[in-house]
Amino acid sequence: MDIRFEEVNFTYQPKTPFEQRVLFDINLEIPSHSYTAIVGHTGSGKSTLLQHLNALLKPTSGRVILGNREITPETTNKNLKPLRKKVGIVFQFPESQLFEETVAKDIAFGPKNFGVSEEEATRLAAEMIELVGLDASYLDRSPFDLSGGQMRRVAIAGVLAMEPEVIILDEPTAGLDPKGRKEMMDMFYRLHKDKGLSIILVTHLMDDVAEYADYMIVLEKGKIQKDGHPREIFSDYAWLKEKQLGVPSATEFAFRLMDEGVQFSQLPLTVAELADELTANIKGDLKKHE
Known part of the structure; x- marks a missing residue:
């Protein structure tokens, strides 16, 4: 599902004394099957932008095009349910949203809420638990008897059970140790490659942007400051330093060299x-001295 923002502005509580404009003239395009990273400091507008991606918020002006649906300030909530099925959001600490007595029921809850039969929801639960790296033995367990990392995988399986076309990851590895973080990010990348899911990653970890994303958007104070391939953006080292944004650790080391x-x-x-690159340099030096 292609996503497009055209001159999108958003203001909280417009025409009141508490009016606060948060997004300014946002133009962007996120193609189907892409992996896009959105970065920016706290208060840059990332969360507000995310909520436009499944029409939880509607633009104050401009339009958001999600597949074949156009969302404008006049759009009502009628018939938005199918759209929200296509866009799954994994918030920070998604395990806090678990509530059913078994893992299977928790994963099946979303599909059943959208009218899927009990039999199909059970099948989806069995399929999705495998996708997130857990086996079928977990289905009958209480989610609250699992480790934090396992609970997070169950919560993600619940999002995947909706069979979305787009997955939004809002700091999905918060609180995980380095090993757990890598396992989680590798899992999402496999889903992107094997299932053709579009991934939209919001993160402050530039190593993850470099490792996984093919496109990058930098937000600051509600405006897009830069967008393009991560290599293009990370090459502007002085600008990133000025904006107090980091670069991947390997890139930082490369600049020192x-x-x-x-x-x-x-x-x-x-x-x-x-x-x-270092191996190629060493081989080149060896050839010069032969």
Whole structure:
């Protein structure tokens, strides 16, 4: 499902003494099957923008086009349910939303709420628990008897059971240790590749942007400051420093080496790319001295 914002503005409590404009003239396009990262400091408008992606909020002016649906200030809540099925949101600490007595019932709750039969919802629960890296033995357990990481996987399985076309990840690895964070991000990347899901990742972890995203949007005070391929944006080191935004750890190290005279064929974004570039440099130096 393609997503497009056209001159979108959003104001909380318009025409009141508490009026606060949060989004300013947002124009962006997120193609189907893409992996887009949205970064920006607290207060940049990220959460408000996210809530436009399944019409939880509607623009004060402009329009949001979600697949074949157009959302404008005049759009009513009528018939938005099918749209919200297509866009799944994984909020920070999604495990806090678990409430059913078994894992199977929790995963099946969403589909049943959208009219799916008991039999089909049960099938979806069994399929999705496997997708998130847990086996069928978890289905009859209480979600509250699981570890924090397992509870988070169950909550994500519940989102996936809705069979969305787009998954929005709002700081999905908050509170996880490095191993758990990598497992979680790898899982989402497999879903993106194997299931063709569009992923929209909101994060402050630039290593994750470099490792997984093919497009990047930088928000500041409700405006898009830059957008493009992560390599293009991370190459503007001075601008990122000025905006107090980080770069991936491998890129940071590469810039230090460049200050020492090391040259790269392309700016490394990940540890693997950095290793490949350094290996190529070493081989080049060896050839010169043969």
